[in-house]
Amino acid sequence: MPHSYRYPRAALTVDCVIFGYDTEDLKVLLIQRDSPPFEGRWALPGGFVDVGEPLEEAARRELKEETGVEKVYLEQLYTFGDDVKRDPRERVVSVAYYALAKLSDHRVQAATDARNAAWFQVADAPSLAFDHDQVLEMALTRLKGKVRYQPIGFELLPPKFTLTQLQRLYETLLEASLDKRNFRKKLLAMGLLEELDEIEQDVAHRAARLYRFDKRAYRDLQKRGLHFEL
């Protein structure tokens, strides 16, 4: 026990809510705890922050160690530290992040690690360890809110996608059905979609054109002070 301080200190952790999307449903990646407290319960991936480690780096490290997920969109969500007993062992303050992963890239990883990891439909996720239910709920609220005015939805889709896939994603996130023609008109009018000379493969009907999100155009849009919306 070599590290001593004048006053007691809280432990500092990071937790990650990793969202994925699966042509139908919004999913979240959970790990099953292999030790107390809450042994056997599902929880958000996360762990202790090293004293010399930037917060976001800690979040990415834990993400990779526990689930194999890397190189994802990651954003700080909220810091949970109002309930001093949220961890039964001692005072733990946790900085929560949420991540958006392209499910296609991360299908296999789930079962590879020492810990048991699995994608759950957000709608029927089990009751989680610690206050992680609350963290998940906040992440979901944030995602649903943010998707309206920032083009983060694209982080959940493969790099090349059809307009119908994009529309389904928005319909899932916004919990609303959208008009196909109006949706296309709006999205294409923004000029943020690059129309590719490719079409989807292996479908049992007319193949749809593929598009790619144009990051450069979005940055230009931002510079001109304009906003993405709906």
Added chain:
Amino acid sequence: MPHSYRYPRAALTVDCVIFGYDTEDLKVLLIQRDSPPFEGRWALPGGFVDVGEPLEEAARRELKEETGVEKVYLEQLYTFGDDVKRDPRERVVSVAYYALAKLSDHRVQAATDARNAAWFQVADAPSLAFDHDQVLEMALTRLKGKVRYQPIGFELLPPKFTLTQLQRLYETLLEASLDKRNFRKKLLAMGLLEELDEIEQDVAHRAARLYRFDKRAYRDLQKRGLHFEL
């Protein structure tokens, strides 16, 4: 040095960006540091979180101790911990909050405490200690964004205010000039303003009617799933 841990731990602090509004300008309350590091420099009020203390409680305590401000609207902003050298002494992770204060209630306090405290115009605040410039900037961005879709502007005004005062506040926050008739139409149409049978006093022209923000009506609005906007 009675408190020992297996691994070294970061120190945990809270910092507060306290905004006030003064019929003209947006202000921020700063304190002058009386000890190193950054002795003499202006900084955001804040300090260490006690191990048994909820985060928000720590923020309110520091706010009161250092500036006398209490009972304000307070909301978590962001947790700063990516730069491991943001405090030159050791690793410090800081949970930042922002507060909205009615300047009228807090005019005197500024100079009362042991530390030197003062309201600065946000536009010409001095360069701050630590990474507090960055914290202030983020708080400002958040305030400007949030004011559009949540009725938090009222927290900056006295309980009874005129429509012109409210409009000036929004013009300041949004950095835009608004049409008087359209502004009034819109705000009154929301039904969130309670029209009082009082008028402002001691003005050298026709006295304006006073209004009060109707919290109950807002809660009802929220329950019906509707949003405040602009």
Added chain:
DNA sequence: CCAAAAGTGTTTCCGATACACCCATGA
């Protein structure tokens, strides 16, 4: 009576919404 701000409606315009049919492809 003058200065200063309060208060008040209507028209115009643009973006949001509603809506239905033909086309291409693989089975």
Added chain:
DNA sequence: TCATGGGTGTATCGGAAACACTTTTGG
């Protein structure tokens, strides 16, 4: 040839924006 989804245009509606003069009050 049939089932499945892809792709397309127009008319209507409603809220946002533009816009100027009269009223009240104190000095």
